Amino acid sequence: xxxxxxxxxxxxxxxxxxxxxxxxxxxxxxxxxxxxxxxxxxxxxxxxxxxxxxxxxxxxxxxxxxxxxxxxxxxxxxxxxxxxxxxxxxxxxxxxxxxxxxxxxxxxxxxxxxxxxxxxxxxxxxxxxxxxxxxxxxxxxxxxxxxxxxxxxxxxxxxxxxxxxxxxxxxxxxxxxxxxxxxxxxxxxxxxxxxxxxxxxxxxxxxxxxxxxxxxxxxxxxxxxxxxxxxxxxxxxxxxxxxxxxxxxxxxxxxxxxxxxxxxxxxxxxxxxxxxxxxxxxxxxxxxxxxxxxxxxxxxxxxxxxxxxxxxxxxxxxxxxxxxxxxxxxxxxxxxxxxxxxxxxxxxxxxxxxxxxxxxxxxxxxxxxxxxxxxxxxxxxxxxxxxxxxxxxxxxx
Numbered sequence: 001x002x003x004x005x006x007x008x009x010x011x012x013x014x015x016x017x018x019x020x021x022x023x024x025x026x027x028x029x030x031x032x033x034x035x036x037x038x039x040x041x042x043x044x045x046x047x048x049x050x051x052x053x054x055x056x057x058x059x060x061x062x063x064x065x066x067x068x069x070x071x072x073x074x075x076x077x078x079x080x081x082x083x084x085x086x087x088x089x090x091x092x093x094x095x096x097x098x099x100x101x102x103x104x105x106x107x108x109x110x111x112x113x114x115x116x117x118x119x120x121x122x123x124x125x126x127x128x129x130x131x132x133x134x135x136x137x138x139x140x141x142x143x144x145x146x147x148x149x150x151x152x153x154x155x156x157x158x159x160x161x162x163x164x165x166x167x168x169x170x171x172x173x174x175x176x177x178x179x180x181x182x183x184x185x186x187x188x189x190x191x192x193x194x195x196x197x198x199x200x201x202x203x204x205x206x207x208x209x210x211x212x213x214x215x216x217x218x219x220x221x222x223x224x225x226x227x228x229x230x231x232x233x234x235x236x237x238x239x240x241x242x243x244x245x246x247x248x249x250x251x252x253x254x255x256x257x258x259x260x261x262x263x264x265x266x267x268x269x270x271x272x273x274x275x276x277x278x279x280x281x282x283x284x285x286x287x288x289x290x291x292x293x294x295x296x297x298x299x300x301x302x303x304x305x306x307x308x309x310x311x312x313x314x315x316x317x318x319x320x321x322x323x324x325x326x327x328x329x330x331x332x333x334x335x336x337x338x339x340x341x342x343x344x345x346x347x348x349x350x351x352x353x354x355x356x357x358x359x360x361x362x363x364x365x366x367x368x369x370x371x372x373x374x375x376x377x378x379x380x381x382x383x384x385x386x387x388x389x390x391x392x393x394x395x396x397x
Contacts, residue, residue: 003031003102005321007054008039008046009072010079010108010115014151015302016310017137019067020107021074023314024135025057031318037099042106043115044077047088049095067311070299078111081118089122096130103131103321107314109138109149110353113329117350120327131321134329134346135313139296141190144352145344146331150310151296153380156194157387158298159183162291163238164198164388167205170287171234177285178225178235178278182271184295185240189213189356191295194376195238196368201388207235208366212242213356216251221274222281224366229284243270303380309339316341334378 007024009017021038028036036057040050052074057063066073081088096104104119106112113134120132136143139155163181170179183192189211198205207228210216228235243251251270271288278286309332317330320343328343360372373386381387 001102002034003028003321004035004037004100005033005103005105005318006037006039006046006051006096006099006101007074007105008042008107009074009076010042010106010112011076011138012109013070013072013076013296014137014139015070015154015297015299016150016306017107018069018071018073019307019310020135020137020150020314022057022063022067023311024105024107024317025054025066025314026063026311027315027318029055029058030315031322035099037101038074041075042077042108043079043081043092045075046095047079047091051099067307068299068302070297079115080111081115083118086122089119090126092119093123093126093128093130097128101130103133103318105133105135105317105321107135107137109136109140110143110349110351113143113346113350116329117327117346120346123326131324131326132346133317133320133325134349135317136329136331137310139191140185140188142188142354143329143349144354145348146329147333148379150306150313150332152190153303153306153376154298154301155184155191155295156197156376157303157380158295158301159191159194159291160197160386160388161301162294163195163206163236164202164391166289167198167202167236168391168393170236174233175285176229176233177287178229178237178282180237180239180271180274180278180286180288182239182241182269182288182290184291185212186242187212187353187355188242189240192238192240193356193360193368193372196372197376197386197388199367200373200386202393205236206238208237209368210237210239210243210366211356211361212240212244213358213361214363215246216243217246218277222277225278226282229282237274239270239274241270305339305379305382312339312341 036054038052038054039046116134141152195206253273275286275288
Protein backbone atom coordinates (compact mmCIF):
# COMPACT_ATOMS: atom_id res chain seq x y z
CA UNK A 1 0.00 0.00 0.00
CA UNK A 2 1.39 3.41 -0.96
CA UNK A 3 1.50 5.96 1.83
CA UNK A 4 0.97 9.70 1.67
CA UNK A 5 1.35 11.99 4.66
CA UNK A 6 0.69 15.58 5.54
CA UNK A 7 2.55 17.57 8.18
CA UNK A 8 1.47 20.75 9.96
CA UNK A 9 2.97 23.12 12.52
CA UNK A 10 0.80 25.02 14.96
CA UNK A 11 0.91 27.45 17.89
CA UNK A 12 4.03 29.33 18.90
CA UNK A 13 7.43 28.39 17.43
CA UNK A 14 10.54 26.98 19.07
CA UNK A 15 14.07 26.94 17.70
CA UNK A 16 13.83 23.17 17.07
CA UNK A 17 10.33 22.76 15.63
CA UNK A 18 11.83 22.72 12.13
CA UNK A 19 14.25 20.01 13.24
CA UNK A 20 11.19 17.93 14.15
CA UNK A 21 9.69 18.69 10.74
CA UNK A 22 12.97 17.57 9.16
CA UNK A 23 12.81 14.37 11.21
CA UNK A 24 9.34 13.56 9.89
CA UNK A 25 10.47 14.26 6.32
CA UNK A 26 13.59 12.11 6.73
CA UNK A 27 11.54 9.27 8.19
CA UNK A 28 8.96 9.49 5.42
CA UNK A 29 11.62 9.50 2.69
CA UNK A 30 13.30 6.49 4.27
CA UNK A 31 9.94 4.68 4.41
CA UNK A 32 9.35 5.44 0.71
CA UNK A 33 6.24 7.59 1.15
CA UNK A 34 4.77 8.39 -2.23
CA UNK A 35 3.87 11.95 -1.21
CA UNK A 36 4.90 14.22 1.66
CA UNK A 37 2.69 17.29 1.94
CA UNK A 38 3.12 20.28 4.22
CA UNK A 39 0.16 22.34 5.42
CA UNK A 40 0.71 26.07 4.97
CA UNK A 41 -0.41 27.69 8.25
CA UNK A 42 -1.68 24.50 9.84
CA UNK A 43 -5.39 23.63 9.94
CA UNK A 44 -6.21 27.15 8.78
CA UNK A 45 -4.38 26.58 5.50
CA UNK A 46 -5.54 22.98 5.15
CA UNK A 47 -9.16 24.12 5.06
CA UNK A 48 -8.22 26.20 1.99
CA UNK A 49 -6.11 23.34 0.60
CA UNK A 50 -2.92 25.37 0.89
CA UNK A 51 -0.15 22.78 0.74
CA UNK A 52 3.43 22.39 -0.38
CA UNK A 53 5.28 19.30 -1.63
CA UNK A 54 8.07 18.47 0.84
CA UNK A 55 9.53 15.59 -1.19
CA UNK A 56 12.13 18.02 -2.57
CA UNK A 57 13.99 17.76 0.73
CA UNK A 58 15.84 14.77 -0.67
CA UNK A 59 18.51 17.45 -1.10
CA UNK A 60 20.58 17.01 2.10
CA UNK A 61 21.87 20.58 1.95
CA UNK A 62 18.35 22.02 2.25
CA UNK A 63 17.43 19.47 4.91
CA UNK A 64 20.43 20.61 6.99
CA UNK A 65 19.33 24.23 6.59
CA UNK A 66 15.80 23.31 7.66
CA UNK A 67 17.07 21.61 10.82
CA UNK A 68 18.81 24.81 11.90
CA UNK A 69 16.15 27.29 10.75
CA UNK A 70 14.26 29.13 13.55
CA UNK A 71 10.53 29.94 13.61
CA UNK A 72 8.19 27.67 11.60
CA UNK A 73 8.99 26.75 8.01
CA UNK A 74 5.36 25.90 7.18
CA UNK A 75 3.88 28.83 9.06
CA UNK A 76 1.44 28.54 11.93
CA UNK A 77 -2.10 29.15 13.10
CA UNK A 78 -4.18 29.12 16.27
CA UNK A 79 -7.29 27.48 14.84
CA UNK A 80 -9.61 25.84 17.34
CA UNK A 81 -11.85 22.98 16.24
CA UNK A 82 -14.97 23.18 18.37
CA UNK A 83 -16.38 19.90 19.69
CA UNK A 84 -19.87 20.44 18.29
CA UNK A 85 -18.77 21.73 14.89
CA UNK A 86 -18.95 18.45 12.95
CA UNK A 87 -18.89 20.23 9.58
CA UNK A 88 -15.28 21.43 10.05
CA UNK A 89 -14.12 17.95 11.04
CA UNK A 90 -15.90 16.45 8.05
CA UNK A 91 -14.41 19.10 5.77
CA UNK A 92 -10.91 18.20 6.99
CA UNK A 93 -11.49 14.47 6.49
CA UNK A 94 -12.88 15.14 3.00
CA UNK A 95 -9.79 17.14 2.03
CA UNK A 96 -7.45 14.48 3.42
CA UNK A 97 -9.31 11.76 1.49
CA UNK A 98 -9.14 13.85 -1.67
CA UNK A 99 -5.34 13.77 -1.46
CA UNK A 100 -5.35 10.12 -0.35
CA UNK A 101 -3.62 10.96 2.94
CA UNK A 102 -2.82 7.95 5.12
CA UNK A 103 -1.00 9.75 7.95
CA UNK A 104 -1.58 13.18 9.51
CA UNK A 105 1.17 14.69 11.67
CA UNK A 106 0.67 17.85 13.73
CA UNK A 107 3.64 19.42 15.51
CA UNK A 108 2.59 21.65 18.37
CA UNK A 109 1.76 22.21 22.02
CA UNK A 110 -1.32 21.66 24.12
CA UNK A 111 -3.79 23.24 21.71
CA UNK A 112 -2.38 21.21 18.82
CA UNK A 113 -2.86 18.05 20.85
CA UNK A 114 -6.48 19.14 21.34
CA UNK A 115 -6.75 19.20 17.53
CA UNK A 116 -5.29 15.69 17.25
CA UNK A 117 -7.67 14.44 19.94
CA UNK A 118 -10.74 15.83 18.16
CA UNK A 119 -9.76 14.65 14.67
CA UNK A 120 -8.67 11.16 15.73
CA UNK A 121 -11.88 10.69 17.73
CA UNK A 122 -14.01 11.86 14.81
CA UNK A 123 -12.09 9.64 12.37
CA UNK A 124 -12.78 6.57 14.51
CA UNK A 125 -16.50 7.39 14.60
CA UNK A 126 -16.48 7.70 10.79
CA UNK A 127 -14.39 4.54 10.33
CA UNK A 128 -11.76 6.67 8.64
CA UNK A 129 -8.39 4.81 8.51
CA UNK A 130 -6.19 7.93 8.59
CA UNK A 131 -3.65 7.95 11.44
CA UNK A 132 -3.63 11.18 13.46
CA UNK A 133 -0.39 11.66 15.37
CA UNK A 134 0.67 14.55 17.60
CA UNK A 135 4.33 15.56 17.84
CA UNK A 136 5.24 17.73 20.85
CA UNK A 137 6.87 21.14 21.03
CA UNK A 138 6.60 24.09 23.39
CA UNK A 139 9.08 26.26 25.24
CA UNK A 140 6.58 26.24 28.13
CA UNK A 141 7.41 22.57 28.90
CA UNK A 142 3.89 22.08 30.24
CA UNK A 143 2.69 19.00 28.32
CA UNK A 144 1.71 15.99 30.42
CA UNK A 145 3.23 12.50 30.15
CA UNK A 146 6.53 13.61 28.69
CA UNK A 147 9.85 14.32 30.46
CA UNK A 148 10.35 17.57 28.58
CA UNK A 149 9.11 19.21 25.40
CA UNK A 150 11.39 19.94 22.43
CA UNK A 151 12.26 23.63 22.34
CA UNK A 152 12.33 23.99 26.11
CA UNK A 153 16.06 23.24 26.64
CA UNK A 154 17.11 25.77 23.98
CA UNK A 155 14.81 28.42 25.42
CA UNK A 156 16.28 27.77 28.88
CA UNK A 157 19.79 28.30 27.56
CA UNK A 158 18.75 31.56 25.89
CA UNK A 159 16.96 32.84 29.02
CA UNK A 160 19.84 31.93 31.33
CA UNK A 161 22.45 33.46 29.02
CA UNK A 162 20.41 36.65 28.61
CA UNK A 163 19.79 36.97 32.35
CA UNK A 164 23.48 36.46 33.00
CA UNK A 165 24.36 39.37 30.72
CA UNK A 166 21.51 41.54 32.02
CA UNK A 167 22.82 40.95 35.54
CA UNK A 168 26.26 42.24 34.56
CA UNK A 169 24.75 45.29 32.88
CA UNK A 170 22.43 46.11 35.78
CA UNK A 171 25.12 46.62 38.42
CA UNK A 172 27.33 49.21 36.74
CA UNK A 173 25.92 52.29 38.54
CA UNK A 174 26.27 52.86 42.32
CA UNK A 175 22.59 53.65 42.83
CA UNK A 176 19.60 51.71 44.10
CA UNK A 177 17.91 50.02 41.15
CA UNK A 178 15.57 47.16 40.27
CA UNK A 179 15.54 45.22 37.00
CA UNK A 180 12.48 43.09 36.23
CA UNK A 181 12.81 40.50 33.46
CA UNK A 182 9.54 39.05 32.16
CA UNK A 183 9.74 35.49 30.84
CA UNK A 184 7.20 33.48 28.86
CA UNK A 185 4.99 31.05 30.75
CA UNK A 186 1.26 31.69 30.90
CA UNK A 187 0.27 28.70 33.03
CA UNK A 188 3.52 27.21 34.30
CA UNK A 189 6.87 28.57 35.44
CA UNK A 190 9.16 26.01 33.82
CA UNK A 191 10.98 28.55 31.66
CA UNK A 192 11.28 31.17 34.39
CA UNK A 193 12.85 28.54 36.64
CA UNK A 194 15.85 28.49 34.30
CA UNK A 195 16.87 31.81 35.88
CA UNK A 196 18.29 29.70 38.70
CA UNK A 197 20.96 28.41 36.30
CA UNK A 198 22.58 31.85 36.51
CA UNK A 199 22.78 31.65 40.29
CA UNK A 200 24.60 28.33 40.02
CA UNK A 201 27.43 30.02 38.10
CA UNK A 202 27.20 33.57 39.47
CA UNK A 203 25.73 33.24 43.01
CA UNK A 204 22.91 35.60 43.96
CA UNK A 205 22.84 37.31 40.57
CA UNK A 206 19.09 36.74 40.22
CA UNK A 207 17.57 37.84 43.51
CA UNK A 208 13.91 36.88 43.20
CA UNK A 209 12.03 34.41 41.00
CA UNK A 210 8.22 34.54 40.66
CA UNK A 211 6.13 31.90 38.91
CA UNK A 212 2.40 31.16 38.31
CA UNK A 213 2.45 28.15 40.64
CA UNK A 214 2.43 30.44 43.70
CA UNK A 215 -0.06 33.20 44.48
CA UNK A 216 1.44 36.63 43.87
CA UNK A 217 1.05 39.01 46.81
CA UNK A 218 1.89 42.66 46.17
CA UNK A 219 2.75 43.52 49.76
CA UNK A 220 5.06 40.54 50.15
CA UNK A 221 6.67 41.38 46.80
CA UNK A 222 7.42 44.94 47.88
CA UNK A 223 8.84 43.74 51.20
CA UNK A 224 11.08 41.24 49.42
CA UNK A 225 12.43 43.92 47.08
CA UNK A 226 12.88 46.40 49.92
CA UNK A 227 14.83 43.81 51.92
CA UNK A 228 17.13 43.07 48.97
CA UNK A 229 17.84 46.78 48.46
CA UNK A 230 18.86 47.11 52.11
CA UNK A 231 21.62 44.56 51.50
CA UNK A 232 22.76 45.57 48.01
CA UNK A 233 22.29 48.35 45.46
CA UNK A 234 20.75 46.23 42.74
CA UNK A 235 17.84 43.79 42.73
CA UNK A 236 17.22 41.58 39.69
CA UNK A 237 13.88 39.80 39.39
CA UNK A 238 12.83 37.02 37.00
CA UNK A 239 9.06 36.77 36.63
CA UNK A 240 6.69 34.58 34.61
CA UNK A 241 4.25 36.46 32.40
CA UNK A 242 1.42 34.43 33.92
CA UNK A 243 1.73 35.27 37.62
CA UNK A 244 -1.69 35.59 39.27
CA UNK A 245 -3.13 37.12 42.41
CA UNK A 246 -5.25 35.36 45.05
CA UNK A 247 -8.31 35.70 42.81
CA UNK A 248 -6.63 33.97 39.87
CA UNK A 249 -6.34 37.20 37.90
CA UNK A 250 -3.27 37.95 35.80
CA UNK A 251 -1.03 40.64 37.24
CA UNK A 252 -1.10 43.27 34.50
CA UNK A 253 -1.43 46.97 33.72
CA UNK A 254 -4.42 46.08 31.53
CA UNK A 255 -7.44 45.53 33.76
CA UNK A 256 -9.48 44.02 30.90
CA UNK A 257 -9.52 40.24 30.42
CA UNK A 258 -8.51 39.09 26.95
CA UNK A 259 -8.63 35.51 25.70
CA UNK A 260 -7.28 33.75 22.62
CA UNK A 261 -9.18 31.31 20.38
CA UNK A 262 -8.62 28.50 22.86
CA UNK A 263 -9.90 30.54 25.82
CA UNK A 264 -6.49 31.17 27.37
CA UNK A 265 -6.02 34.38 29.33
CA UNK A 266 -3.78 36.87 27.56
CA UNK A 267 -1.50 39.05 29.68
CA UNK A 268 -0.24 42.40 28.44
CA UNK A 269 2.88 42.75 30.54
CA UNK A 270 3.20 41.96 34.23
CA UNK A 271 6.71 43.48 34.25
CA UNK A 272 5.35 46.94 33.48
CA UNK A 273 2.81 46.58 36.27
CA UNK A 274 5.56 45.58 38.71
CA UNK A 275 7.72 48.46 37.48
CA UNK A 276 4.93 50.91 38.31
CA UNK A 277 4.32 49.22 41.66
CA UNK A 278 7.96 49.57 42.71
CA UNK A 279 8.21 53.10 41.35
CA UNK A 280 5.11 54.20 43.26
CA UNK A 281 6.09 52.58 46.57
CA UNK A 282 9.89 52.45 46.69
CA UNK A 283 10.84 55.35 44.44
CA UNK A 284 14.05 53.84 43.08
CA UNK A 285 15.18 53.40 39.49
CA UNK A 286 13.26 50.53 37.84
CA UNK A 287 13.64 48.89 34.45
CA UNK A 288 11.23 46.34 32.94
CA UNK A 289 12.57 44.00 30.25
CA UNK A 290 10.47 41.59 28.18
CA UNK A 291 12.54 38.88 26.51
CA UNK A 292 9.52 38.31 24.27
CA UNK A 293 9.83 36.38 20.99
CA UNK A 294 13.61 35.94 21.26
CA UNK A 295 12.94 33.17 23.79
CA UNK A 296 11.45 31.02 21.06
CA UNK A 297 13.54 32.00 18.01
CA UNK A 298 17.11 32.48 19.27
CA UNK A 299 18.63 29.75 17.11
CA UNK A 300 22.15 31.03 17.80
CA UNK A 301 21.81 29.60 21.32
CA UNK A 302 20.05 26.36 20.43
CA UNK A 303 20.94 23.30 22.51
CA UNK A 304 22.61 20.51 20.52
CA UNK A 305 20.75 17.88 22.56
CA UNK A 306 17.47 19.68 21.88
CA UNK A 307 18.07 19.67 18.12
CA UNK A 308 19.16 16.03 18.11
CA UNK A 309 16.11 14.81 20.05
CA UNK A 310 13.69 16.99 18.07
CA UNK A 311 14.97 15.31 14.91
CA UNK A 312 14.60 11.84 16.47
CA UNK A 313 11.06 12.56 17.67
CA UNK A 314 10.02 13.51 14.13
CA UNK A 315 11.44 10.30 12.67
CA UNK A 316 9.83 8.21 15.41
CA UNK A 317 6.41 9.62 14.49
CA UNK A 318 6.77 7.88 11.11
CA UNK A 319 7.41 4.58 12.91
CA UNK A 320 4.19 5.09 14.86
CA UNK A 321 2.27 5.67 11.63
CA UNK A 322 3.73 2.56 10.02
CA UNK A 323 2.56 0.64 13.11
CA UNK A 324 -0.93 2.09 12.45
CA UNK A 325 -0.99 4.14 15.67
CA UNK A 326 -3.56 6.92 15.83
CA UNK A 327 -4.81 9.29 18.51
CA UNK A 328 -1.38 9.42 20.13
CA UNK A 329 1.43 11.85 20.91
CA UNK A 330 5.10 10.95 20.61
CA UNK A 331 6.91 11.19 23.97
CA UNK A 332 10.47 11.26 25.24
CA UNK A 333 11.86 10.17 28.61
CA UNK A 334 15.32 10.28 30.13
CA UNK A 335 16.81 7.09 31.52
CA UNK A 336 20.27 7.79 32.94
CA UNK A 337 22.28 8.90 29.91
CA UNK A 338 19.69 7.85 27.33
CA UNK A 339 16.66 9.58 25.86
CA UNK A 340 13.98 7.00 25.08
CA UNK A 341 11.13 7.54 22.63
CA UNK A 342 7.62 6.17 23.00
CA UNK A 343 4.01 7.33 22.61
CA UNK A 344 1.00 8.06 24.81
CA UNK A 345 -2.76 8.18 24.28
CA UNK A 346 -3.69 11.72 23.21
CA UNK A 347 -6.48 11.86 25.82
CA UNK A 348 -3.79 11.86 28.52
CA UNK A 349 -2.19 14.99 27.06
CA UNK A 350 -4.79 17.23 25.41
CA UNK A 351 -6.21 19.99 27.60
CA UNK A 352 -3.99 19.15 30.57
CA UNK A 353 -1.20 21.34 31.94
CA UNK A 354 1.90 20.08 33.75
CA UNK A 355 2.71 22.61 36.49
CA UNK A 356 6.18 23.19 37.84
CA UNK A 357 6.61 20.99 40.96
CA UNK A 358 5.89 23.01 44.09
CA UNK A 359 8.48 20.99 46.00
CA UNK A 360 11.17 22.40 43.69
CA UNK A 361 10.32 25.99 44.69
CA UNK A 362 12.00 27.75 47.62
CA UNK A 363 9.00 29.96 48.31
CA UNK A 364 10.53 31.70 51.32
CA UNK A 365 13.61 32.93 49.45
CA UNK A 366 11.95 33.12 46.00
CA UNK A 367 14.50 30.80 44.44
CA UNK A 368 14.50 27.36 42.77
CA UNK A 369 15.89 24.25 44.47
CA UNK A 370 18.67 21.92 43.36
CA UNK A 371 16.21 19.23 42.21
CA UNK A 372 15.34 21.44 39.24
CA UNK A 373 19.00 21.98 38.34
CA UNK A 374 19.56 18.21 38.40
CA UNK A 375 16.56 17.82 36.09
CA UNK A 376 17.29 20.53 33.54
CA UNK A 377 21.07 20.57 33.06
CA UNK A 378 21.26 17.18 31.25
CA UNK A 379 18.49 18.34 28.90
CA UNK A 380 20.49 21.36 27.75
CA UNK A 381 24.18 20.56 28.01
CA UNK A 382 25.85 17.46 26.60
CA UNK A 383 28.74 17.91 29.05
CA UNK A 384 26.38 17.65 32.02
CA UNK A 385 27.73 21.00 33.24
CA UNK A 386 26.14 24.46 33.02
CA UNK A 387 27.75 26.20 30.05
CA UNK A 388 27.09 29.89 30.56
CA UNK A 389 29.59 32.52 29.37
CA UNK A 390 32.58 32.94 31.67
CA UNK A 391 32.83 36.64 32.51
CA UNK A 392 35.10 38.49 34.94
CA UNK A 393 33.68 40.31 37.94
CA UNK A 394 35.50 43.16 39.73
CA UNK A 395 35.96 41.23 42.97
CA UNK A 396 37.66 38.35 41.09
CA UNK A 397 40.72 40.26 39.86
